[in-house]
Amino acid sequence: FLKDIKTKLSSVREKWSDGVVSLFSGKINDDFWIDLEEKLISGDVGVDLSESLVSELKGIYRKEGIREPEVLLSSFRSLLVEKLKKIPLMGAPVDLSSRPKVIVMVGVNGSGKTTTAGKLASSFQAKGKKVIMAAADTYRAAAVEQLQAWGERTGVRVIAQQQGSDPGAVTFDSINAAKASGAEVVIVDTAGRLQSKHNLMEELGKIYRVISREIEREDIESFLVLDAVTGQNALRQAQVFDEVAPLTGIVLTKYDNTAKGGIVLAIADQLALPIRYIGLGEGVEDLGPFDPEEFVDGLLG
Numbered sequence: 001f002l003k004d005i006k007t008k009l010s011s012v013r014e015k016w017s018d019g020v021v022s023l024f025s026g027k028i029n030d031d032f033w034i035d036l037e038e039k040l041i042s043g044d045v046g047v048d049l050s051e052s053l054v055s056e057l058k059g060i061y062r063k064e065g066i067r068e069p070e071v072l073l074s075s076f077r078s079l080l081v082e083k084l085k086k087i088p089l090m091g092a093p094v095d096l097s098s099r100p101k102v103i104v105m106v107g108v109n110g111s112g113k114t115t116t117a118g119k120l121a122s123s124f125q126a127k128g129k130k131v132i133m134a135a136a137d138t139y140r141a142a143a144v145e146q147l148q149a150w151g152e153r154t155g156v157r158v159i160a161q162q163q164g165s166d167p168g169a170v171t172f173d174s175i176n177a178a179k180a181s182g183a184e185v186v187i188v189d190t191a192g193r194l195q196s197k198h199n200l201m202e203e204l205g206k207i208y209r210v211i212s213r214e215i216e217r218e219d220i221e222s223f224l225v226l227d228a229v230t231g232q233n234a235l236r237q238a239q240v241f242d243e244v245a246p247l248t249g250i251v252l253t254k255y256d257n258t259a260k261g262g263i264v265l266a267i268a269d270q271l272a273l274p275i276r277y278i279g280l281g282e283g284v285e286d287l288g289p290f291d292p293e294e295f296v297d298g299l300l301g
């Protein structure tokens with residue numbers, strides 16, 4: 001995967017970071033700092049973070065008396081990696097040493113929850129772990145079918161009831177099935193929720209309460225699945241979901257689709273939540289743990 005990430009990220013780089021990187025080939029003067037800040041903002045890094053990154057880099061530039069733009073670029077790279085690494089559990093894969101672990105996938109419709117559930121299940125299974133997927137999106141019939149299709153493709157057991165059934169009950173059954181069969185991990189796919197849909201948010205709260213009754217807090221992962229194209233709305237989404245299902249990380253999907261690499265930095269900075277996995281395509285192999293160094297290297301070339 002890590003070899004792959006470079007190739008895939010290079011398309012993001014061409015679209016966005018080439019502009020950033022090419023700035024570092026000219027003169028370091030007032031225009032340079034203004035252009036850099038503009039490029040960062042237009043790349044979705046966010047106004048506050050762009051300002052603070054530029055001012056931090058300026059500080060390093062002055063303090064270390066840097067003359068060569070390439071040296072400054074390498075300081076910039078380190079600064080970005082440092083920012084990302086400051087957040088605990090950044091890029092940490094799910095720890096499957098205690099069982100069963102329950103991973104609940106939350107996020108708005110179409111963000112990639114079901115796909116990520118399938119990819120994660122497949123990767124755990126490839127490591128010899130026994131996995132169960134819970135079809136707790138009982139709201140849409142197609143969602144259950146989609147998860148079942150992933151189950152067939154990956155050979156992972158899916159626990160489902162009919163459309164409209166209680167997602168809390170599906171979750172409860174899945175956890176019990178995992179305990180009974182010695183499965184290491186349960187992945188709970190939930191219905192897409194928008195902030196206005198209060199009943200769906202309440203339903204998610206209920207799913208989370210069912211899990212909390214059965215499983216120790218440290219064995220619950222609550223992943224916000226976020227489409228990289230979401231941009232600056234991500235903060236609001238995270239706050240809303242965090243209230244009902246306290247988040248332990250972000251899965252950033254569709255990174256292959258975005259021209260704006262900076263969203264990762266904005267998310268890490270604003271939410272102080274670790275990005276645990278990154279999605280780079282629709283295929284079963286297109287998910288990997290988020291690696292800050294590889295990521296920034298891939299981004300800045």
Ligand code: GDP
Pocket residue numbers: 107108109110111112113114115116192225252253254255256257278279280281282286
């Ligand atoms: P859900 O409604 O949150 O469960 O979202 P889905 O899992 O159904 O995903 C919505 C669409 O996004 C599907 O067509 C997926 O194939 C696609 N998708 C999910 N993750 C990725 C990704 O990392 N890259 C790309 N290009 N597409 C993705």
